[in-house]
Amino acid sequence: MRRLILLASVLALPATATADSTTVWDGRVRMGGILKDENGDRTTTQETFNIHEGYSLSSLYLNGRFNPLTHLRLDLTDINLDDRRGTFDFRKTGILAARARYDESRYLFDPAGAVSASRKDLWSTVSVTPSRWIWFSGDYGLQKREGDRIGFPEGVQSILGSAYDSQLHRYRAEVQARSNNGVGGTVSYEQVRLNDDLDPRNERDGHVYAAIVRVPGLVYDRLTHVVRGSIGRSELPEMELGYDVATIQYTGVIAPWRSIRGKYRFYGSRVEDESTDNRTDRYVHDGDIEARYRDALLSVGYGWEAWDDDRSVTTYDNLRASLGVGRSGDAVSGRFSWSTRNKDDEEDVTLLRDTEYARWDGRVDGRLPFGLLAGARVADRTRKMSDIGAEASGFTTSAYGAYDYEHFGDAGLISGRLRVDYIYADDDFDNRIGAYHVISHTVVSRLDADFHEKISAAVAVTYLSLGEDIDIDKSLLSFELGYRFPKGFSADARYNVYNYDDYLVTDRFYTANVVWFNVGYAFSTE
């Protein structure tokens, strides 16, 4: 977070130095506190892992425009608490853009919440556009993990040990070139470095060179070629092991008429792994044909894929089809899709042997009378490994309804929005030994309302019921209220109640009451 604020300061100073009469600042600051009361097993409810009790500078938002082309934005949240996060943007339109993001979070491992690990993520990127034909960009990411952990199930020691102390660095540089007629290309380099202060065996290096070339045909929009390729290596210096990867990919798109389009893809890759002393080649040939009539789109495709290493060869057949009618926002729109993917173990030497996948799903969305939006979706998927006697299937259906309300009264506008989602899921696993079956019902609902441009209120409910081989109820109830005073001042409060009950495992319950309260001030020099 300190780096983020430092970066913001460094870039803000020259920007403010160029400020003139066209400079506009707007922003807001909110401060208050958080009260948290919890009982039971802290590990059951991830939603409260990163709620920290105490006084807080809840939000600091600053947006500046120094001349028509220079912009700065800083958005910080809970910077004095351990869940602090922020984003920073600086842009000189068409020349330079810099963006940074910081985020801090923790994960709890034991019921009392005493064993925890923190994760700190910093991500930053800069892009420079000296002319419209060329674009340079670079990224840097740092992820730090620190703290203690408990293996799962409790008592088991894993490769990760009982603590974290690692830093993951990621660097990337990219050059893009492009022309007005759509011809373009990209070359990039990426390096990853993991430092583990607790176990040097985990340390690893990786780097990838990649390129993409895009060449539309002579007839724009009718014929397009995209070629991409990469080479890379990932290695464990301590173990003196690594693997090399090379990929090549071609996509050709042809649209001879407006209503018909064809697409062909080839994908090839080779992995040479020093740990298994194995070379794995993969080839994919994939084709699709699409036909359009008004707002209907029919798509049919077939793909053939082969994996070949020194030990075995497996091939896949992939069939797919979909039909969509209408566009998002139409009175009625819908889509149905179906696909299968079957693996053939040519020499019967892999553990899983032949497998069959199938899935279909359909959805319909519509605008009903009185401004009501509604929709539903059904999805079904199966994976059969007949040779070893295992099968997994899942069925999900969901429905939603949303309603917007606006009414101008004597005192001003009253508006509201209600959205309710219901999700049913049935997951069934028939394993080589035994079976596992879970059915879940989830309701997610939220009502927002604004009264006379001064008062805002919201109520939200999330309820989850899990049954069959387990028996768990979980819920979140939330109430929000805000008031806007004159001259940019405001006050708001939120009250959340969390509940978790496992009816099969003793002492696996959790209840938490959390209150947020803030006062705020918003300003603008415009």
Place this chain on the structure above:
Amino acid sequence: MPTVRLLSQIFIACVVGCFAFVSVAALSNDNTVAETISSTACLDCHESEANAMAGTPHDVASKRVVDCLSCHSDVRPGHLDEPEEFPVPSLATMRTDSLTNRCATCHAHPHSLNMVERDPHEVAGLSCAACHRVHDNRHLGLLQDEQTTLCLSCHSSYKGEFAMPSHHPVMEGIVSCADCHIAVAQSSKQRAASGAGTVCTTCHAVFEGPFPFEHQAAVEYSTDEGGCLNCHAPHGSVQPRLLKQPYEAPAFALCSQCHVVPKHQFNANHGSMWAGVPCNQCHVDVHGSYESRHLLDPGLSVQGCFAMGCHQL
């Protein structure tokens, strides 16, 4: 290694050749319509559009990167005098692939090219405009709404998975949909041959391998269908650590979806000492081991387990 070296040389030759081609193409480019109509002429009538885009990368008034004709390239010159007779075709109602091609003219990065190559949104008839709005927008990435809200407005069934006891903290704002799903697209499959594991190890790098002793179920480039999603549900699960099935007695469902070892599970020879213990009590390094072909705990050798009998190595 020689193969990789050869591929490297071919790759570098391709890159140099393609960039030479791109450079020639860029120099030979002409845009006759753009020469005919400038943004200044557009803004005489469409001033509100210019104000709406001020401060965004599409700030047409600044003419630094784009002008109106960069996107609305099919405006006919007659539009200036007879706008109703020569209307500007709407980009929002354009065919998906046509609009994608239009955007990719400038946005030639992997995300937009995925839409050309293979992307479920594109196949579903959704173009760039389904998620991004160029005019009048202050959201990051010119998204139509805050990212999680936008994604879940269509993919609402995932609200159920994110409510599960173990989940990626998307609703808490710690992880965003794009953290995984932008990266999962075709373009990022450069490090591993395929699959979602490439995405997972972006954060969980310690599992990337290669390990001296791999668990095939975790290796993306395995002919035995490896990958993180064999055992983990990426959005959310009722089981801890995003596991798809229980990792506990009596059936150890997670492992027994693929494995059944005669006289191994429920083996009376272990007596009560090992009855009902989880598989990873012994096979500790299920993601891959530095020590053991069977992913076993090195500490077991001290107990003499590997010296003789069933476990002799």
